[in-house]
Amino acid sequence: MTILVTGGAGYVGSHVVHALTETGRGVVVVDNMRTGSPAAVPSGTPVHTIDVTDTAKLEQVIQDHGVTACIHLAGLKNPGESMKDPGLYFHHNATGTLSVLNALVRTGVRDLVFSSSCSVYGAAEKLPITEDSPLQPISPYGHSKLVGERMIEAYGNAHGLRWMSLRYFNAAGAALDGSIGEDWGPTHNLVPLLAKAALGARPPVTLFGSDYPTEDGTAVRDYTHVVDLAEAHVLALDHLRDGGASAALNLGTGTGYSVLQVVRGLEQVAGRPLPVTFGDRRPGDPPVVWADPARAFEVLGWRARFGLPEILATAWRWHAGTSHLAG
Numbered sequence: 125m126t127i128l129v130t131g132g133a134g135y136v137g138s139h140v141v142h143a144l145t146e147t148g149r150g151v152v153v154v155d156n157m158r159t160g161s162p163a164a165v166p167s168g169t170p171v172h173t174i175d176v177t178d179t180a181k182l183e184q185v186i187q188d189h190g191v192t193a194c195i196h197l198a199g200l201k202n203p204g205e206s207m208k209d210p211g212l213y214f215h216h217n218a219t220g221t222l223s224v225l226n227a228l229v230r231t232g233v234r235d236l237v238f239s240s241s242c243s244v245y246g247a248a249e250k251l252p253i254t255e256d257s258p259l260q261p262i263s264p265y266g267h268s269k270l271v272g273e274r275m276i277e278a279y280g281n282a283h284g285l286r287w288m289s290l291r292y293f294n295a296a297g298a299a300l301d302g303s304i305g306e307d308w309g310p311t312h313n314l315v316p317l318l319a320k321a322a323l324g325a326r327p328p329v330t331l332f333g334s335d336y337p338t339e340d341g342t343a344v345r346d347y348t349h350v351v352d353l354a355e356a357h358v359l360a361l362d363h364l365r366d367g368g369a370s371a372a373l374n375l376g377t378g379t380g381y382s383v384l385q386v387v388r389g390l391e392q393v394a395g396r397p398l399p400v401t402f403g404d405r406r407p408g409d410p411p412v413v414w415a416d417p418a419r420a421f422e423v424l425g426w427r428a429r430f431g432l433p434e435i436l437a438t439a440w441r442w443h444a445g446t447s448h449l450a451g
Contacts, residue, residue: 126150127361128191128233130176130224131198132169133160135306136239136295136350140195141165142304143354152189154182155198159311164304176220182227193235193364195357196224199272202312203243203263203408210264217268222275229283235364236276237357240289240372242346244270247410251380254416255291255372263408273372286370288360293346293376293415295353297435298442305442306350314383315347315436318390319443321399328399331383332406342383346376346414349430349438359424368423376415377428386432393436394444 127144131137132153137160144151145166153165156175165171170189174181176198185191199217200206206213221238228236243266244259261267272289279285296315298305308316308325320326334341356375364370381389391398420426 125192126152126189128152128154128186128189128194130154130194130196131160131239133157133162133165133171134197135311136292136353137197138164138304139299139350139354140197140357141169142299143358145169147358152185152191154185159307161307177215177223179223179227182223183231186227186231186233191231191233193237193361194224194228194233195237195239195361196221197239199239199268201241201265203265204312204406206263206265206268207407213264213268214271217265218271218275221272225275225279225285228285229279234284234286235361236285236287237360237364238272238276238287238289240273240291241266241269242291242293242374242376242413242415244273244291245413248413251412252378252414252416253374255374255419262410265408277370280370286364288364288370289372290356290360291372291374292353293348293374293413295350296347296439297349297351297430298438300351300438302438302441302445305439308443314386315390315439316443318387318398318400319394319440322390322394322396323444328401330401330403331387332403332409334402336405336411338382338412340382340384343409344380344382344412344414346378346380347386347432347435348376348428349435352428352430356420356424356426359426363424371423373420373423374415374417375420375426376417377431378415378417379431380412380414381432386436389432389436390440393440
């Protein structure tokens with residue numbers, strides 16, 4: 125059994141690859157290296173620098189490595205950027221997913237785990253968000269992920285593809301052993317930006333929005349440890365292999381934290397104040413998002429093991445490490 129992991133040199137993808145290899149599974153990585161790094165991939169794992177929109181090259185990799193299943197994480201993730209350049213997001217996230225689907229069907233691969241997003245729900249009117257909540261994206265990024273889900277479901281109906289769409293709620297944190305984490309170069313995510321500012325490697329971080337209808341006026345998110353997310357992908361593959369039904373599942377902790385709570389938490393971990401400023405709300409950002417993860421436990425037996433304290437501790441250990449600073 126060889127698993128194709130698209131985007132496997134990226135932040136979440138590299139953690140997924142490590143989780144797979146730790147269970148003894150063969151893995152081959154495809155990544156265009158736009159935001160990924162070969163150094164994040166376990167030694168000895170084949171890596172092909174290919175864009176997933178190149179269907180022919182994908183098919184060749186699948187055939188050469190005897191791929192039997194795929195975890196598709198390749199894509200772009202920045203709702204704000206997608207508001208300014210929607211075509212970029214539909215190209216990489218929707219067209220890219222279509223290319224992956226065609227490559228899988230043409231080569232006879234029938235198991236697919238898809239990296240989706242809570243952005244498919246948009247600004248939820250009722251919390252917590254369940255898988256039955258209305259799908260009303262408010263950014264091109266969210267729409268591109270929902271288009272991906274719809275295409276995958278259609279290919280399942282037409283071609284017998286078995287699939288799991290995993291709707292992440294704000295991935296954060298780093299490997300428990302400090303070996304890999306979220307590169308702060310290409311990221312727009314809160315925790316690595318705060319860590320970079322705390323280390324004096326960037327100006328103060330702008331917090332977008334201080335007038336949300338929340339307790340402290342800042343947006344609330346369900347921060348989920350990347351190690352927990354990686355484990356969910358392994359469980360999703362096992363579910364499909366064992367004949368489980370296709371499904372879309374929320375991956376979150378069920379607890380929301382405000383942006384200011386994250387700032388204060390990281391200040392405690394780092395032992396220093398974090399330089400921040402406030403700016404206007406960012407288009408495409410809902411005010412409050414947190415998950416009901418019950419169905420993921422029912423279907424996969426998955427439950428987040430780590431909370432915000434572990435997220436911040438592992439993230440700070442990674443970012444403050446000398447090897448990361450040297451890179």
